[in-house]
Amino acid sequence: MFEVAETGHRVSAEEYAAREPRLRENLLAAQYRLLNHAGFPVVILVAGVDGAGKGETVNLFNEWMDPRHISTHGFGAPTQDERQHPPMRRFWSVLPPRGRIGMLFGSWYTAPIVERVQGLGSVAAFRQQIEDIRRFEHMLATEGVLLLKLWFHLSKRDQRRRLNDLERDPMTRWRVSENDWTNFQSYDRFRRVSAATLEATSTPQAPWHLIDGSDPHHRSLTAGQLLLDALGQRLDEATRKRPARAGAKAAVAQALPVASPDVLGALDYSARLDRATYEEQLELWQGRLNRLVRDPRFGERALVVVFEGQDAAGKGGVVRRLTGALDARQYEVIPVAAPSDEERAQPWLWRFWRKLPHKGHVAIFDRSWYGRVLVERVEKFCAPADWERAYGEINDFEEQLAANGTVVVKFFLAITKAEQLKRFRERESVSFQNFKLTPDDWRNRRQWRAYESAINDMVARTSSAEAPWTLVSANDVEHARIVVLRTLCERLQAAIRRPPRR
Amino acid sequence: MFEVAETGHRVSAEEYAAREPRLRENLLAAQYRLLNHAGFPVVILVAGVDGAGKGETVNLFNEWMDPRHISTHGFGAPTQDERQHPPMRRFWSVLPPRGRIGMLFGSWYTAPIVERVQGLGSVAAFRQQIEDIRRFEHMLATEGVLLLKLWFHLSKRDQRRRLNDLERDPMTRWRVSENDWTNFQSYDRFRRVSAATLEATSTPQAPWHLIDGSDPHHRSLTAGQLLLDALGQRLDEATRKRPARAGAKAAVAQALPVASPDVLGALDYSARLDRATYEEQLELWQGRLNRLVRDPRFGERALVVVFEGQDAAGKGGVVRRLTGALDARQYEVIPVAAPSDEERAQPWLWRFWRKLPHKGHVAIFDRSWYGRVLVERVEKFCAPADWERAYGEINDFEEQLAANGTVVVKFFLAITKAEQLKRFRERESVSFQNFKLTPDDWRNRRQWRAYESAINDMVARTSSAEAPWTLVSANDVEHARIVVLRTLCERLQAAIRRPPRR
Structure with a gap:
């Protein structure tokens, strides 16, 4: 040529x-x-x-x-x-x-x-x-x-x-x-x-x-x-x-799947943990997590933890139980909100690439790149063609993380609509929790069904072998916290047993 | 206690x-x-x-x-x-x-x-x-x-x-x-x-x-x-x-120096270089610079080059002669303009800290942190107390760079007011140079004397042993380019001969 x-x-x-x-x-x-x-x-x-x-x-x-x-x-x-x-x-x-x-x-x-x-x-x-x-x-x-x-x-x-x-x-x-x-x-x-x-x-x-x-x-x-x-x-x-x-949009529109399995509906929301068991399990898994990230083999790995969930599902509480087991030198919590002007001037995934953890470190995302296929989809912040292609882009992104030895663990904390209402009411009545409740929360709640579809699609299309989703029934916060800690430990344990792929 | x-x-x-x-x-x-x-x-x-x-x-x-x-x-x-x-x-x-x-x-x-x-x-x-x-x-x-x-x-x-x-x-x-x-x-x-x-x-x-x-x-x-x-x-x-x-301002006002030496006025603006000598010297110093940055001892150093100068003093042309001698993998040119919103939300020096070169690398600043004591002072973008304390802050900043083994070389390209007018007129008449001339340039020109004071103060108060200013008479661009390349080589040569301080 x-x-x-x-x-x-x-x-x-x-x-x-x-x-x-x-x-x-x-x-x-x-x-x-x-x-x-x-x-x-x-x-x-x-x-x-x-x-x-x-x-x-x-x-x-x-x-x-x-x-x-x-x-x-x-x-x-x-x-x-x-x-x-x-x-x-x-x-x-x-x-x-x-x-x-x-x-x-x-x-x-x-x-x-x-x-x-x-x-x-x-x-x-x-x-x-x-x-x-x-x-x-x-x-x-x-x-x-x-x-x-x-x-x-x-x-x-x-x-x-x-x-x-x-x-x-x-x-x-x-x-x-x-x-x-x-x-x-x-x-x-x-x-x-x-x-x-x-x-x-x-x-x-x-x-x-x-x-x-x-x-x-x-x-x-x-x-x-x-x-x-x-x-x-x-x-x-x-x-x-x-x-x-226009071409890309048309092509994508045809590729829309019929219907994703209702993973949210299949969860057992009655799962409970009594206080004593919780305390005991919390110490147990926090201790194990602490040992795992201090394991020399973890020095060749990195850990990315993603938390998504409905409003009031308890993400903050879970994150604190997780960081409570970690040395502050080893982790960073990254709350994801609106992008800055530097970030807006770049391809949408750019702002997440700049937050990746070093080897031996943990990055905890409180909301994440999945906002693209959740809030941005439901609120129409981006065109259907944009969030449709995001599934593939996300899979490519996480595939690169995994190939680099990073363990990617993704949690969706799920609560029922009734439980959410209960928590909203509680937050209204406790003054130091007022801040957690915004008009946005009520607005999102009215979009409950649209979010359900988006969540089910997300899980169906981005649960890969290397980075599967774990859906956590979170009507009981203690139960949710232990599931998260245990899952994290199991994934980490399995990962550091085998050498990184590259 | x-x-x-x-x-x-x-x-x-x-x-x-x-x-x-x-x-x-x-x-x-x-x-x-x-x-x-x-x-x-x-x-x-x-x-x-x-x-x-x-x-x-x-x-x-x-x-x-x-x-x-x-x-x-x-x-x-x-x-x-x-x-x-x-x-x-x-x-x-x-x-x-x-x-x-x-x-x-x-x-x-x-x-x-x-x-x-x-x-x-x-x-x-x-x-x-x-x-x-x-x-x-x-x-x-x-x-x-x-x-x-x-x-x-x-x-x-x-x-x-x-x-x-x-x-x-x-x-x-x-x-x-x-x-x-x-x-x-x-x-x-x-x-x-x-x-x-x-x-x-x-x-x-x-x-x-x-x-x-x-x-x-x-x-x-x-x-x-x-x-x-x-x-x-x-x-x-x-x-x-x-x-x-208020206290800081009062304290600083008293500390204002009487008058800085007129370093700009002391320059010989008639310095010229004929074309043949220029071509020969250009190859010579570009070759030397290239060898110096490929010297293994430079791997323990880094180079920060700062360019300041009046509008139309020829900074761009000098930068290109410098990068022409370097491998693109080794340098970065950082043009300094208005800060982004992320940068505006931080102490003023923050945006320069994020641009520092790695060991073995070269960062070329086309305008720099000295904007604080030049344009921001003259245009009153910051209070007198702010630019007054900036001299000390800049000295502290450069001291840290030097202590880390970074060679800091600072050039002020100086032209006369008459030469600037000539260049402005030329730029107006050459269509592909139009962009270089903005209403700002004419406005700055009317502030010539205020800038002169600011430049003289800057040189007097930030010329340290580790990071001295080199004032370059730039009425003749060829002369200026060779002075810059030669000075850079001499500073680098001297620096890599002695081990880094820390």
């Missing part, structure tokens, strides 16, 4: 001088339209053969446009901190907000390609990585990110010539590293793996653009024009207010 | 039951006033003797108040990531935003006290740490943070009894670690060091409160009441709109 980028097309200095100012002017205008519109972020992947002009193009884009609204990120070997987390986190953490441009020099393609070229990992693992990338990029596109993937190519002969030229001049010799020559030895293999990767990941939403890197003038004008076209098209669409995701 | 907290005061279960609901109700009301007012953050330090009820109090506060607006953080040994940065960064990173409460379980006091008890480090180093803490807490207080420092005390006899009690019961044995007994061996020494530390850091703005931890009821009511009083007082002040910092 790379033959198309070996045309040897050249642009004369005169032609370049004639065309460059106009391109530059248009790019700058487009960048400012983007900034003022602030409707979507732009991610530019700069990839390809060493010496094909990747670095030069990054510098050129920064020179042509206003660099204060462009962020540039290069990726080397992961840092100690990055190694604590799923591999994709380092890319999530540098995504530009709406209105801005992020240039990624090295990307989620680097590791799969390099590992394949070096013969590390199986073909099956490589295919899985490619599939993961397709899903990730699909998510970005659906979240509105304009993704421009540029591949800078050089023929083998041109690459050799380029490296030699740089090395011959004592002033530019430093630009060639030993690594560049080592990589050159694998040129043919790199070319084959890259071709397969590009073919498999060139989707309508995020196609690859091949650029012949042999002539700087040609290369620069081509890259600039590609960016200009992509920006212009998206901005025109956005300002015409044409619903860009 | 701890004798005052060994009264053995006890509160009966009846009295506790009678007083607790009212305290709880008032605390909750105060928390909601704080949240709605959102004028300041609350930081509670929970420190003291093991077994004196620190953890219980943290849990109790979370139970009494709405835990969704409280963050709790424990601090153990620094993580790999934390070790990359100045020790204070981990505390900066968990400061609560305005309107919220942050409970720190372990704090900036832990390391100095523990190291002193174990006899690590010199007495002089300990005294320096104490002085640093005083300055840090003064900064927090002046930034409006309500800092409540609680010290939970137990006599030696009470601590032994407490540990024995916990250990005797098989259900609570897990709450006692071997570490607890090891620490108990050093009780007397710990007590002496703690007393000295508390005396030295009990300031009017941030006094220590001693709490006798031997009786849970007494302890809980005391801690709760202390928080309630502190909150109530600050909220009353804030809502009465009494200028809380």
Whole structure:
């Protein structure tokens, strides 16, 4: 496939001088339209053969446009901190907000390609990585990110010539590293793996653009024009207010399941625990939990605990029984409410990626990313297409956590409608519990049935083998607390017995 | 001093039951006033003797108040990531935003006290740490943070009894670690060091409160009441709109210097570099810079480069010449503009702490924390007392960077008023440079003299031995670029020759 980028097309200095100012002017205008519109972020992947002009193009884009609204990120070997987390986190953490441009020099393609070229990992693992990338990029596109993937190519002969030229001049010799020559030895293999990767990941939403890197003038004008076209098209669409995701919505609407099993209705809400048994069991499971997280094997793991539940189901009380067993240095409780403006300018899962625990640590989410398919669905804060695709996005997210050795335990604390009313009345009458009752609570209560459907769908569609839901009957708070602590201990115990998957 | 907290005061279960609901109700009301007012953050330090009820109090506060607006953080040994940065960064990173409460379980006091008890480090180093803490807490207080420092005390006899009690019961044995007994061996020494530390850091703005931890009821009511009083007082002040910092302002006004030397006027603006020399020098210094940051010794360092300068002084062009010599994996350019809402809810330096480079990395600030004493001073975005104290705060900040092995290099690119006018006119006439010229630029230009004073003051008051300013005559852009690259290389070269200070 790379033959198309070996045309040897050249642009004369005169032609370049004639065309460059106009391109530059248009790019700058487009960048400012983007900034003022602030409707979507732009991610530019700069990839390809060493010496094909990747670095030069990054510098050129920064020179042509206003660099204060462009962020540039290069990726080397992961840092100690990055190694604590799923591999994709380092890319999530540098995504530009709406209105801005992020240039990624090295990307989620680097590791799969390099590992394949070096013969590390199986073909099956490589295919899985490619599939993961397709899903990730699909998510970005659906979240509105304009993704421009540029591949800078050089023929083998041109690459050799380029490296030699740089090395011959004592002033530019430093630009060639030993690594560049080592990589050159694998040129043919790199070319084959890259071709397969590009073919498999060139989707309508995020196609690859091949650029012949042999002539700087040609290369620069081509890259600039590609960016200009992509920006212009998206901005025109956005300002015409044409619903860009109409297709996605229609496709998803058909995929709606008939009906999820009524897991809420199947719970035994009469489960009770007497006070004495509760006290005894509480000490028992708190002690066990404490030992488990101090187990050296937990140092290679992390724990993410998710609490969802109806209003007044007792999440706060459970969280305190859990933290009561933990060392404050080891856990963080993350209450999830409305996103900040930094968070709003990003794909919706971004704000959860930034809260993931380090190895050996515990993150307790009091409400979570499941708000997307609960409150946001019921209150229509997002379109049906958005919460419909969220199930898959959540599964992908939790799959990455699990693959990284994180134990994901999810609890839904369920109470009956009558029990909720009783608790609301109690809260009204106890002054220091007043704050817990807001007009929102009464409003949510009127949506009880809509929430029931949403909860049943959620459990049906996001209970994976690695991260199953545990529904807890919480009409009796003592019973609920013990179920949570015991389940947590059992899941942790089972997890640390086997080594992490990766 | 701890004798005052060994009264053995006890509160009966009846009295506790009678007083607790009212305290709880008032605390909750105060928390909601704080949240709605959102004028300041609350930081509670929970420190003291093991077994004196620190953890219980943290849990109790979370139970009494709405835990969704409280963050709790424990601090153990620094993580790999934390070790990359100045020790204070981990505390900066968990400061609560305005309107919220942050409970720190372990704090900036832990390391100095523990190291002193174990006899690590010199007495002089300990005294320096104490002085640093005083300055840090003064900064927090002046930034409006309500800092409540609680010290939970137990006599030696009470601590032994407490540990024995916990250990005797098989259900609570897990709450006692071997570490607890090891620490108990050093009780007397710990007590002496703690007393000295508390005396030295009990300031009017941030006094220590001693709490006798031997009786849970007494302890809980005391801690709760202390928080309630502190909150109530600050909220009353804030809502009465009494200028809380009047004293600070008066004190600072007297400290204003007579006049800073006119460093801007002393520059030779005629400095020029011909094109051929420039090209040659550019390759030379870019090559040298590239080698320096790839030097293994740089792996133990980090580089922070600050660019300030008048509008149109050529910062962008210099930054590109610098990044042109660097691997994109090694640097980040941080353009500094208006803060986000997350940043606005924090002490002003917070947003720069979050951008610090890892070891072996380069952070290039295109404008910086010096905006506080330049644009914010001239445009009156902050009060004179605020920018006046900023000089000291900046020096403290950069001192911490330097102490951590970070090389801080600061450039002010200076042009004459006539040269600026020429460049403004050029920008107006070149369409792709239009964007660089905004009404702000013309407005700033009318404030030329006010900026001159601010710049001269800044250089006079923040040029430290570790982080001196380099003023660069930038009427000739080529000259300026070479001066910057050369200075950077020389500073880096000198720095990596000697080992990091800590």
